[in-house]
Amino acid sequence: MGVWQIIKLAIAGIRANKMRSFLTMLGVIIGVAAVIVLVSIGEGASKSVTDRIEGMGSNLISVTIRGNQSSATLSYDEVQGWKERAGIQGLAPIVNGNVSVKYGSNKYDTGLEGVNEEYQEVRNHKVQAGRFILPMDVSLRQKVVLLGTEVSTELFGNMNPVGETVKINGTNFKVVGLLEEKGSESMGSNDDKVLIPLTTAERLLNSKGIRSVYVQAESPEMVDLVVTQIDNILFRKTNDAESYRVFNQAEMLSTVNEVTGTLTAMLGGIAAISLLVGGIGIMNIMLVSVTERTREIGIRKAIGAKRKDILRQFLIEALVVSSSGGIIGIILGTGGANLLGSIMAMETVVSLKIMALAFGFSLFIGVVFGMYPANKAAKMNPIEALRFE
């Protein structure tokens, strides 16, 4: 008997028993929808964390000097010397501290970073108005400042701050630029800070050397090499592996991905259990259906149906039920994930891969749980089946 004909008959059967078919499908619908929603939450969480880490700058390595001894700190020239090493694309040494910024009668306490011109590229910052710090600003120790969006809003409201003069710890600075909003990351807010030339900052903060450097490697493959080289330099300098830390963004990413991957798998696993329960529902109804249709099976066998014909018929029926449930579940699950994403303001990602996986799994459930009833039908003795009332 043709597959298409059986599918048509199966659909007719589903239509004839709407309520029962719906209840049978419901298990699969809920299962598939749950898989999609939960996995979308997991993948959404993974994506938002990954985005944030990648937003810090690509191929980023951060070097931090720990402890209080000034002997361990770095000088600007020393850091610039790293440039000669292979694989390094950019170097952004940082001097930081807390300052209070004043504009007229408005006063705001915030973080200050003294940076060079490479900082923009290395840390992936964009300027929405004005310009960034130039090499000249650093060499001439210019008193210029870029404001983070939060600082600008606190001091200037909606006004464009570029060209205005602010007082930082009592010294006049000319605002030359406004940073683009970037959101927060593990290191704190990117918008609640001001940037000034590194040399100016050393003076202003009366700082004793550089404690933090962001290094950008040329490519992801170079990251490990750069990490090793910097580690060597610093170890030779300090003779103490505890006095500094070289932190690799890729490593952080893989750690995060591992954690979120586990989370996603766990959520998906929980949802898969409900899909399994849906499969048991299919098996249950199929067993009832096989018994109800014993006589039909007898008739079909009497006129020449072989075992495989009957087996195929019932398997296809199970597949039609489970795949219809799968499709409805995908539609509901995708809608649910999007709804959840918008009303709960959490990121959800429904990938084609997970849709295909959920659908494939529902088909698999159909085959696995349809097999036993179908086999039972196929093995019926024709005479006994015909005698069944």
Added chain:
Amino acid sequence: MMIKLVDISKFYHTGSVTLAALDKVNLEIKNGEMIAIMGPSGSGKSTLMNMIGCLDVPSEGRYLLDEREVSRLKEDDLSEIRNKKIGFIFQSFNLLPKLTALENVELPLIYRGMQTAERRQSSVAALNMVGLSDRMHHKPTELSGGQQQRVAIARALAGNPPVILADEPTGNLDSRSGVEVMEIIRDLNEKGKTVILITHDMEIARQARRIISIQDGCIVKDEEVA
């Protein structure tokens, strides 16, 4: 199609009691014969017919169909024989209620693997022959008992099997429909098919050329009718 039963027995075990529904039956049926099987209820008529139709297998004995031993064949091989060589007509019609008349008639041809166009043609021809070409797309529930039995006959003959088996084909019909159905069955025999039918009605049995009487699983009389 030569049918030959040699010492065929069928036993049923219920608890400690063993019942012989057929007891060493010997029977030979030649191609193109029309045979009526008669006997009291429970005497083994249906059991015998199911045996001939390869629906059932004997407990003992040999069954030769065109000199081929079929009593020890596997289920799927028996299915194939039923599909190609045997047309069944049942007392209770046994049509599939969800299919139309035409689809019911097509069913054995589908299992035979026949192509759609050819299948459609044979099925329509069969329905024509039983006078139901105007009811092709009706479901069984939309047909009278007599019409349903005619659909069942069309289904039995659509695949052009050499043997037609009818187990009390008029048992559920009023006398007029019964007469119509018997006319069709007789006509089939005249066209060369071997027909074996079970009946309780002497009137109907006399339409056959040979009457077999069966009692307690044994053939007690086997006579030619003039």
